Each structure stands twice: as structure tokens, then as C-alpha cells.
Amino acid sequence: MEIKRAQWSSHISFIIATVGSAVGLGNIWRFPYIMGKNGGGIFLLTYLLLIAFICIIPLCCELGLGKIYKQDAINTFNTINPKFKWLGWLCIITVTLIPCFYFVVGGWILNYIWVFLTSQLPQNFSIYFSQFSSQIFMPCFLTILFLIMTAMFPFKGINNGIEKANNIMMPLFTIILIILSLFALTLPGAKEGLIFMFKPDFSHFDKTMILTALGQALFTLSIGMGTILTYGSYMKENTNIVKSAYTLIICDTFIAVLAGIMIFPIVFSFGVEPSAGATLAFISMPQMFSQLPFGAFFGLIFFALLFFASITSGISMMETTIAAFIDNFNISRKKATIITTAIIAIISIPASLSFGLLSNFKILNKTVFDLLDYSTSNIFLPLNTLFICLIAGWFTPDFIKKVFGENFIAKIFYILLKFIVPLILICVLISGIN
Numbered sequence: 001m002e003i004k005r006a007q008w009s010s011h012i013s014f015i016i017a018t019v020g021s022a023v024g025l026g027n028i029w030r031f032p033y034i035m036g037k038n039g040g041g042i043f044l045l046t047y048l049l050l051i052a053f054i055c056i057i058p059l060c061c062e063l064g065l066g067k068i069y070k071q072d073a074i075n076t077f078n079t080i081n082p083k084f085k086w087l088g089w090l091c092i093i094t095v096t097l098i099p100c101f102y103f104v105v106g107g108w109i110l111n112y113i114w115v116f117l118t119s120q121l122p123q124n125f126s127i128y129f130s131q132f133s134s135q136i137f138m139p140c141f142l143t144i145l146f147l148i149m150t151a152m153f154p155f156k157g158i159n160n161g162i163e164k165a166n167n168i169m170m171p172l173f174t175i176i177l178i179i180l181s182l183f184a185l186t187l188p189g190a191k192e193g194l195i196f197m198f199k200p201d202f203s204h205f206d207k208t209m210i211l212t213a214l215g216q217a218l219f220t221l222s223i224g225m226g227t228i229l230t231y232g233s234y235m236k237e238n239t240n241i242v243k244s245a246y247t248l249i250i251c252d253t254f255i256a257v258l259a260g261i262m263i264f265p266i267v268f269s270f271g272v273e274p275s276a277g278a279t280l281a282f283i284s285m286p287q288m289f290s291q292l293p294f295g296a297f298f299g300l301i302f303f304a305l306l307f308f309a310s311i312t313s314g315i316s317m318m319e320t321t322i323a324a325f326i327d328n329f330n331i332s333r334k335k336a337t338i339i340t341t342a343i344i345a346i347i348s349i350p351a352s353l354s355f356g357l358l359s360n361f362k363i364l365n366k367t368v369f370d371l372l373d374y375s376t377s378n379i380f381l382p383l384n385t386l387f388i389c390l391i392a393g394w395f396t397p398d399f400i401k402k403v404f405g406e407n408f409i410a411k412i413f414y415i416l417l418k419f420i421v422p423l424i425l426i427c428v429l430i431s432g433i434n
């Protein structure tokens with residue numbers, strides 16, 4: 001019996017869900033610290049140009065393939081040509097590996113929510129973070145807890161689970177982000193923070209910075225692993241792909257910039273190096289909150305913000321794998337969710353232990369956590385994106401006409417899709433491997 005494929009109940013739900021997928025730790029945690037390390041304003045400018053003219057292409061490819069074929073990633077590429085089925089699998093492997101480290105960070109977020117909720121603030125967050133993350137039991141337990149919380153939503157299905165979660169959490173997320181940004185703007189370092197963000201310092205403009213910006217753009221838009229394709233497969237027939245893609249890009253970028261407006265004034269007010277790196281969210285930020293009036297409250301809502309961002313992205317990662325299992329192995333949604341959860345649980349434990357027990361266990365000179373992060377972001381994402389563009393542009397019948405129409409703009413998109421974007425992605429890959 002053919003079961004009718006689920007559909008988003010409205011266009012706005014579809015947009016909220018894709019924004020929920022795109023807006024994640026990539027925006028709130030990764031974007032500000034990468035911008036901090038790469039010269040602030042000049043990075044922002046490069047990133048905006050790349051996202052508007054380059055990343056729009058693979059984004060439209062995934063949305064378009066989802067809309068045309070209405071299947072999971074594996075079946076989509078298999079339908080285009082059985083020779084391309086492997087690409088579907090490559091996407092599924094990538095999107096199953098990402099939560100294995102992403103949810104470890106989710107576990108840390110749960111811990112910090114607890115710390116701020118109970119106001120048991122440590123004196124020194126730097127010592128606290130390294131002590132906590134190197135424990136054996138607690139970080140693993142919280143990773144699995146975060147995983148189960150996330151899995152509950154795809155378990156309940158598209159309309160009852162995923163759509164509801166996004167429709168509740170994304171507005172809450174936006175409200176918190178606006179409150180925190182407004183608060184940050186009242187701090188003494190606000191002006192300096194904003195100048196850092198918006199004044200381009202051209203001395204940072206080089207090849208590495210461009211490539212970093214592109215890698216970040218792919219990651220933050222959830223491109224290159226069939227996630228947007230899967231969400232696109234539930235869209236209604238009359239949805240306009242290019243418009244939806246630009247809406248998604250504008251929302252995602254707006255939130256990333258707002259996250260910067262929240263973080264840099266705080267960073268400059270306390271004299272922390274803006275290039276402090278990955279520890280900005282778990283050491284510098286909580287340390288600063290603990291010194292502010294009402295700090296426990298602001299700290300709590302900051303980590304609630306990270307929680308909403310990461311869980312709505314996590315849901316979309318899991319849904320991509322779950323949809324592939326349902327469509328390819330003919331199993332129920334519930335069974336597919338349980339299998340996906342079990343696979344992620346098994347791999348995420350060594351990732352969590354990378355900060356303690358397994359910190360000396362290295363593959364290719366990287367801990368399990370770093371290997372998962374590095375290989376997915378720097379190798380699989382650009383590689384899969386390259387193949388998705390090539391297959392959509394060169395092998396999918398009438399793809400350009402169906403997605404972009406036949407006007408002048410469509411001609412520009414045609415050249416971008418067939419030649420320019422693949423070329424740029426090849427450059428990213430070569431530099432990512434070096």
C-alpha cells in the first residue's frame with residue numbers, strides 16, 4: 001500500500017522548519033567566533049557576498065530536487081540515475097555523523113542550563129569547563145539525554161512532531177535573541193563591538209578567509225547532506241523555490257548577525273579577545289554573565305537560546321536519516337527513529353569521551369570529536385555539495401527550467417550552477433584537505 005507523503009501544513013511552517021534547521025550552533029556559537037578570528041567586518045562582507053551569489057545555488061538545488069522527486073536523498077539520486085545512488089548514501093552518512101559531535105555540545109548546553117537555573121555558578125569557568133567536559137559519566141549521559149529529547153519530535157511525525165516543535169521553539173528563540181542583543185547594546189563595550197563587526201579590516205582579506213567563510217556558509221545553511229532536500233520533499237506543489245531559498249538565507253543571516261550584535265558588545269565590555277575561539281560560549285560568555293547584575297537570569301536565557309537553536313537543527317539532521325530509512329527499508333517511522341537514535345548514541349559516546357578518557361586516542365592526529373567535526377565540515381559538506389550541483393545541473397532533466405524558469409536571471413543561475421559554483425567548491429575542497 002502506498003502511504004501518502006506527509007506535507008507541511010502551510011508555507012510558513014515550511015519556512016519556519018527550514019530556518020529552524022539552518023539556524024543552529026553554526027549561527028550562535030560558530031559564526032561569531034569565526035568572525036572574531038577572521039577580522040570581523042571584512043569576514044562579514046565576504047560571507048554576505050558568498051551567501052547571496054554562490055550558496056543560493058546549492059540551496060536551490062536541494063530544495064528543487066526535493067520538490068521535484070518528493071523522496072528521501074537516496075531515492076532521489078537513484079531515480080535520477082541508479083549510478084548516483086551512492087551520493088544519497090554519502091549524504092546520509094554525513095548527516096548521521098554530524099549529530100554525533102553536535103549533540104555532545106547539546107549535552108554541555110543542558111549542563112549549563114542546570115548550572116544557571118540552580119545558580120551554582122563556579123568561580124572560574126575555564127577550570128570548570130575542562131573539569132566537566134573531561135568527566136566520564138555526566139557528559140555522556142547528557143549527550144544521550146539531548147539525543148532522546150531531539151528524537152522525540154521526528155518520532156511523532158512531520159506535522160505533530162517536527163512542525164510543532166519548530167513553531168513553538170523558533171519564536172521563543174527569536175524573542176530571547178532580541179532581548180539579549182538589546183541588553184548587550186546597553187553595555188559600555190557596545191560601540192567598540194559594533195565597530196569591530198561592521199568596519200572591514202582589509203588586511204584579513206586572503207584565500208583562507210574566503211574559504212573559511214564559504215565552509216561556514218554551507219554548514220550554517222545545512223547544505224550538502226540532503227537535509228534541505230528532505231524538508232523540501234514535504235513542501236506544497238505551488239511553493240516558489242528561489243523565493244523560499246532567499247527567505248531562508250535572509251533569516252539565517254539576520255540571526256547570525258544578531259548573534260554577533262549580542263556577543264561582541266559583551267566581549268569588548270569585558271576585554272576578552274574576540275578571537276577566543278570555540279570556548280567563547282562555554283567559558284568567556286558564562287564567566288561574563290556571572291559578573292553581571294541579573295547574570296544568572298541572562299546566563300540561563302543565553303543557554304536556553306543555544307538549546308532551541310541546537311535542538312531544531314538536530315531534529316532536521318535526524319529526520320534526514322529517518323526519512324531515508326523509512327523509504328529504503330520499508331520500516332515504520334517509529335522503528336526508523338529508534339535505529340537512528342541507537343546509531344548516533346553509539347558513535348557520540350567516544351566523541352564525548354574525547355575530552356577526557358579518550359583524549360589521547362587519536363585517528364589521523366585528531367580526537368574522535370575533532371575528526372567528526374573536521375571530516376564532515378571540511379570534506380564531506382563541500383564534496384557532497386559539489387556532486388549535488390553537478391547532478392542537478394548536468395544530469396537532471398529540465399532542472400534549470402523547473403526551478404529557475406526561463407528569464408534572464410535563470411541564465412545567470414545556469415552559468416553559476418553548471419560552471420562557477422562547482423569550480424569554487426573544488427577550490428574549497430583542495431584547500432580543506434591541505
Ligand code: PHE
Pocket residue numbers: 021022023024025026027095098219220221222223225227313314316317
Ligand atoms: N545549520 C546548522 C547550524 O548552523 C547545522 C546543521 C547541519 C543542521 C546539518 C542540519 C544539518 O548549526
